[in-house]
Amino acid sequence: MPKGIFLIGWDNTLGSKIEAKFPQNCQIQNSKITQYLITLQAFGKSSNIQIKDDNDLVLIYGYPVREGTANYDFIIVILDSLDESDIPKIKSKLNLEGEKILKTPKPKRLKVFLDFARNLIKQEQKKIVFMGYPNSGKTTTKYFFFEKIRSEKLLETTFTPTKGIESKPYQLIDSNLVLFDTSGQEIERWYNIDETPLIGSDLTIFFITAMDWKQNPMKVKSDLNRLFQLSEKSDQINHDLVLFCHKFDEITENIEDFKIKLIDFTATLGITVFFTSIKDSGNFDIQIGYQLMLRKFSPLFAFINNFLNPLMSKYQQSGHLLFLLDSDFTLISDFTFGGENLDVANVQQFKSSTIKMMKIINLDDNKSSDFITFTYESSAKIVVCLRISKFNPDFSYVIMQADSYQIVGEIYREYKKLKKGFSWIMHNS
Ligand SMILES: Nc1nc2c(ncn2[C@@H]2O[C@H](COP(=O)(O)OP(=O)(O)OP(=O)(O)O)[C@@H](O)[C@H]2O)c(=O)[nH]1
Numbered sequence: 001m002p003k004g005i006f007l008i009g010w011d012n013t014l015g016s017k018i019e020a021k022f023p024q025n026c027q028i029q030n031s032k033i034t035q036y037l038i039t040l041q042a043f044g045k046s047s048n049i050q051i052k053d054d055n056d057l058v059l060i061y062g063y064p065v066r067e068g069t070a071n072y073d074f075i076i077v078i079l080d081s082l083d084e085s086d087i088p089k090i091k092s093k094l095n096l097e098g099e100k101i102l103k104t105p106k107p108k109r110l111k112v113f114l115d116f117a118r119n120l121i122k123q124e125q126k127k128i129v130f131m132g133y134p135n136s137g138k139t140t141t142k143y144f145f146f147e148k149i150r151s152e153k154l155l156e157t158t159f160t161p162t163k164g165i166e167s168k169p170y171q172l173i174d175s176n177l178v179l180f181d182t183s184g185q186e187i188e189r190w191y192n193i194d195e196t197p198l199i200g201s202d203l204t205i206f207f208i209t210a211m212d213w214k215q216n217p218m219k220v221k222s223d224l225n226r227l228f229q230l231s232e233k234s235d236q237i238n239h240d241l242v243l244f245c246h247k248f249d250e251i252t253e254n255i256e257d258f259k260i261k262l263i264d265f266t267a268t269l270g271i272t273v274f275f276t277s278i279k280d281s282g283n284f285d286i287q288i289g290y291q292l293m294l295r296k297f298s299p300l301f302a303f304i305n306n307f308l309n310p311l312m313s314k315y316q317q318s319g320h321l322l323f324l325l326d327s328d329f330t331l332i333s334d335f336t337f338g339g340e341n342l343d344v345a346n347v348q349q350f351k352s353s354t355i356k357m358m359k360i361i362n363l364d365d366n367k368s369s370d371f372i373t374f375t376y377e378s379s380a381k382i383v384v385c386l387r388i389s390k391f392n393p394d395f396s397y398v399i400m401q402a403d404s405y406q407i408v409g410e411i412y413r414e415y416k417k418l419k420k421g422f423s424w425i426m427h428n429s
């Protein structure tokens with residue numbers, strides 16, 4: 001946990017000055033600020049530096065200036081040396097957001113900086129609420145999403161119906177959240193403004209089963225209307241509401257017709273619907289629903305998406321993001337669904353053998369394990385694995401696919417550039 005975070009600006013007559021700091025009572029000597037600025041300048045304008053200063057660890061972040069006037073604005077983060085293990089994450093956050101802070105025009109940047117600093121010191125918790133019909137799969141989906149319990153095991157287990165509200169904290173990559181899993185049998189209580197868990201919710205997922213809609217669409221419509229009206233009643237209720245039409249595997253006939261009817265209705269309320277199922281490791285919609293959560297709550301996931309997707313879209317016909325692996329080599333985001341993009345016979349086997357191979361290669365801690373390419377079976381495509389743990393220690397690799405070695409070359413150059421921007425210099429004070 002950082003002891004203090006400082007935003008240092010520049011005044012042409014006074015020199016460096018503290019523009020903002022968090023927490024309010026943290027201190028830094030002027031001589032230190034000057035010393036850090038000199039260090040930063042000495043290493044070149046593009047360097048981010050880690051210093052050991054007495055019992056403190058100091059991170060100095062300045063963004064690269066490639067042309068134009070020099071930039072003397074920078075951010076200082078001071079940590080106790082006992083907090084060494086927090087450093088990779090903090091560096092990664094500075095890399096992700098530091099430049100944006102420093103480039104924001106002055107009057108506005110105080111707020112941007114303070115939001116960042118507050119979040120770094122006291123990580124904000126987001127609230128997700130699962131509400132819906134009894135036995136519609138809320139608790140199962142909780143285990144599937146947040147505890148990574150295998151679907152076969154979940155489908156074999158019978159859970160006792162949830163009583164009241166069960167709230168539990170989880171970590172989703174770099175974000176903290178609390179999931180409120182509510183009882184379906186007591187659903188009437190949650191429509192009541194005095195009892196509803198929806199107050200302060202950042203995302204609400206409403207669960208029905210596909211059979212509920214098939215057998216009684218009028219009831220579903222009326223309940224969704226009630227939910228929508230409830231969210232209109234209080235401005236503390238977020239309108240971010242999605243519908244999971246769950247156990248979709250139970251629908252075997254007229255699937256498209258079934259979907260269109262529900263989509264047509266939810267569109268009138270502005271609610272997005274996912275036709276979810278956890279059967280066979282989860283269907284496409286449940287994966288997309290999961291990614292929606294990641295994109296909404298994890299700055300890092302959003303970064304990876306925003307960064308890699310433009311790169312990939314350059315080669316839209318030929319390149320494709322396949323999946324991401326977290327630091328334990330668990331697959332956290334999967335784009336291999338649908339199969340059209342991946343030309344291998346057995347997708348499950350491709351995934352598990354790639355993961356196994358990356359685990360082995362990763363043991364070798366040299367540069368050559370950062371960027372791996374190989375071909376698989378008789379596939380004409382080239383698989384590209386980039387180590388991204390440097391960008392954030394919660395990840396290990398991103399697995400992509402490309403059509404030609406020319407594209408692989410371009411990906412390599414982009415990757416090298418990105419890595420350079422993320423490098424920190426160690427310096428002894
Ligand atoms: N066919 C099928 N069954 C599922 C699926 N997901 C969950 N189930 C089963 O549905 C049942 C419902 O499980 P829960 O997750 O306890 O339902 P809930 O919404 O939490 O129920 P309450 O706590 O009573 O509100 C369990 O027996 C699961 O095995 C799915 O995708 N397909």
Ligand SMILES: [Mg+2]
Pocket residue numbers: 138139140160161162181182183184
């Ligand atoms: Mg439950």
